[in-house]
Amino acid sequence: MSVSNFPNIRQVHSTICWAACIEMVARFIHGQSDFDHIPGSEMPLQRRILKEYYTIEGSLDANLAMLTSFCEIGDGYPSLRPEKKYYQEILKKVFGINAKQRFQANIPSFASLRRYTDAGKPVVLGMKYPGIVNGNHAVVVTHCQISEGVKLIRVVDPFASQQRTDICTTGPGKIAYLDYNSLYNRNEQEPALVSVTTNFLKLAVTLQAMMPLDDAGLEPSDMQNTGGIEDIRNMVMGFFLDESIFRVRLEDLKVREAVITSHYQTLTAFLNNGQAEELKLLKVLAGKKESLEIMISEKPATDKSAAVFEFVGIRESYFTDENVASVKLKFGGHGTGRHVNHFEPNYTLLHLQPGDLTFMVFRQGEENCYVSLSNLPTIGVHYKEPYTFEELQNIILKAFPKYIEYESKTK
Incomplete structure (x- = not known):
């Protein structure tokens, strides 16, 4: 069994995943029949949730301007501090x-x-999450299963690259199946307080028995799911045998041979040429437009051992490679005649956070060319448009000054 009919809602700004999770839970518990009668439900719900957050913090008056401009591209929206409920x-x-x-x-x-x-x-978890580099990320767990000997948890992830001019337009986040052991190891290796929220009940029925959260016997990594890329590819294909994962038929799947390197960086780290978190991605085609991504971490080879790859999870794709093969690459303002190659990737991916900026990165000599997979015209970022590092630097400093200032103070 699993949590059925759970809403899938995208976070409106890149630091308020927690607000999107609250909205999803509220819509799930109430249902649409009585949800419309909740005060303030006519406004963007994540804005209504933010208003309550500022009220709790005693900073509502200071943030009224941000609430007023909530449906515009902006920065400085809060992530949650730990240890406060x-x-x-x-x-x-x-x-x-x-x-x-x-x-x-x-x-x-x-x-x-x-x-x-x-x-x-459902269970809301705030934790260290693959592909998110700004502290903890909030998702909702809606299903758990063991497949091919791997413990998988299905999460509704509100994070999604922004492709709309009207950022308050309702849209879905991403669904992912994560390897429980990999997630456990990630939160053990990068210690942080994990937030666990459960037992969602309408106030009128709070006398019902609450299910205790028994955390006795936290399980260590009893299965590492490591090996070569081909081993992971075969294991993941086995997940689809019962057609329950993503409800995709095995015969419709095509797993590409090519491995794409995907980097995740904060805006500040990008500007300072800092280190990025890295995941390997295997693209799984599930239709003409639909695609999935197998996430793989790599322990690099040494003089004494070969590289080891670990399965992290499989998710709906954060980007589609549809219609990008004809991108006209420019270096130094001049066309190169080069084209995108998805089968032997001549690019890496770059995800900048916060801001949800995603790029294909091409290199020629000492220069990088950043081709945008995001579409945020209000700040000067356009889909399939090539940018130099200096052009992106100017856009980031102009559009996200509060994030840059915050990250500089907390380093």
């Missing part, structure tokens, strides 16, 4: 939903998560 407070005050929020050193045991989802109850 915002989910619990906001759900109760805005939506009349009781919830239980707690903090712990790592994610709950797989058995514990599975008990919740098998009972039709």
